[in-house]
Amino acid sequence: MTKKLLFLLDTDPVASVFDTVVGYDGGADHIIGYGGVTTANVGALVDGCIYTRGPKEKQFTAIFVGGGDMTAGEAVFKAVKKRFFSNFRVSAMLDSNGSNTTAAAGVALLAKARPLAGKKAVVLAGTGPVGMRAAAMLNIEGAEVVITSRQKSRADAASKAIEERFGFTPTPIEAVDNAARARAIKGAQIVFAAGAIGVPLLDEKGWQDDPTIELLADCNAQPPLGIGGVEAVDKAKDRHGKIVIGALGLGGLKLKLHRECIGKLFESADKIFDCENIYAQAKELA
Numbered sequence: 001m002t003k004k005l006l007f008l009l010d011t012d013p014v015a016s017v018f019d020t021v022v023g024y025d026g027g028a029d030h031i032i033g034y035g036g037v038t039t040a041n042v043g044a045l046v047d048g049c050i051y052t053r054g055p056k057e058k059q060f061t062a063i064f065v066g067g068g069d070m071t072a073g074e075a076v077f078k079a080v081k082k083r084f085f086s087n088f089r090v091s092a093m094l095d096s097n098g099s100n101t102t103a104a105a106g107v108a109l110l111a112k113a114r115p116l117a118g119k120k121a122v123v124l125a126g127t128g129p130v131g132m133r134a135a136a137m138l139n140i141e142g143a144e145v146v147i148t149s150r151q152k153s154r155a156d157a158a159s160k161a162i163e164e165r166f167g168f169t170p171t172p173i174e175a176v177d178n179a180a181r182a183r184a185i186k187g188a189q190i191v192f193a194a195g196a197i198g199v200p201l202l203d204e205k206g207w208q209d210d211p212t213i214e215l216l217a218d219c220n221a222q223p224p225l226g227i228g229g230v231e232a233v234d235k236a237k238d239r240h241g242k243i244v245i246g247a248l249g250l251g252g253l254k255l256k257l258h259r260e261c262i263g264k265l266f267e268s269a270d271k272i273f274d275c276e277n278i279y280a281q282a283k284e285l286a
């Protein structure tokens with residue numbers, strides 16, 4: 001039987017172990033990881049995927065684009081798709097640092113708990129891959145979106161990148177520390193914490209008595225957690241009268257979604273998984 005080959009094209013120097021494990025669990029027979037992938041060197045890697053198997057076997061070759069830089073991942077993914085023509089194509093998925101699958105799991109669980117349309121959402125540390133995709137998915141749900149960064153220039157750059165990809169502009173805000181982030185969530189209903197692993201972003205006192213906050217989600221599973229007073233295992237748990245979701249609470253859906261998308265890559269040679277359809281898939285699974 002033709003082997004299911006998954007080519008992991010990573011924009012970081014070394015291909016991700018996390019994406020390798022989930023790739024196998026999603027159904028790949030063999031995973032070949034490349035680090036340091038750029039728009040300049042990806043062409044030959046794509047050619048190796050599209051010219052090697054006949055029309056009936058092409059569905060058993062697939063591409064996964066990952067890495068810690070969302071903008072670099074988007075550029076590589078665009079270059080991959082541009083290389084395809086006619087039936088010289090294979091299925092491909094973009095999930096830089098788990099961006100699409102993690103954000104989709106978090107936002108889908110928030111949307112399951114309560115309608116998000118018309119509400120104000122603040123994505124704390126919204127400049128990384130997960131935060132940028134969470135901003136896009138919150139916008140899909142009809143929320144008004146703000147992203148914070150410790151540096152205004154980084155918030156501006158992320159906002160511009162989101163505008164270029166999705167055609168809407170989240171409001172960029174500088175918030176240098178936990179106190180500033182507590183001020184940034186004033187008047188909002190939704191908080192989505194997307195900070196780097198092990199980095200606390202908001203103290204419990206910054207949200208527990210806030211009169212407008214209804215929903216909070218935190219992606220960081222490694223203590224200290226991103227939002228004080230939220231347990232990693234929380235899944236639509238009531239805390240201080242608000243609905244909270246912790247990193248492990250959303251992590252189960254993230255992994256299920258990630259595996260499911262990998263499995264679907266091998267069903268035909270023309271699947272393209274990115275923000276919009278990964279989010280739609282998350283809503284079905286949530």
Ligand SMILES: NC(=O)c1ccc[n+]([C@@H]2O[C@H](COP(=O)([O-])OP(=O)(O)OC[C@H]3O[C@@H](n4cnc5c(N)ncnc54)[C@H](OP(=O)(O)O)[C@@H]3O)[C@@H](O)[C@H]2O)c1
Nearest residue numbers: 097098125127128129130149150195196197219220247251
């Ligand atoms: N639960 C799950 O299943 C799951 C799956 C995948 C990822 N994750 C988690 O999702 C989170 C986001 O991932 P990511 O790859 O998007 O994150 P990232 O790119 O590593 O970091 C996101 C942002 O955090 C901010 N940051 C970094 N160090 C900081 C510090 N010391 N203090 C305050 N802010 C700081 C930076 O923003 P500025 O420099 O602009 O301030 C950065 O852009 C991570 O915690 C990751 O572990 C969870």
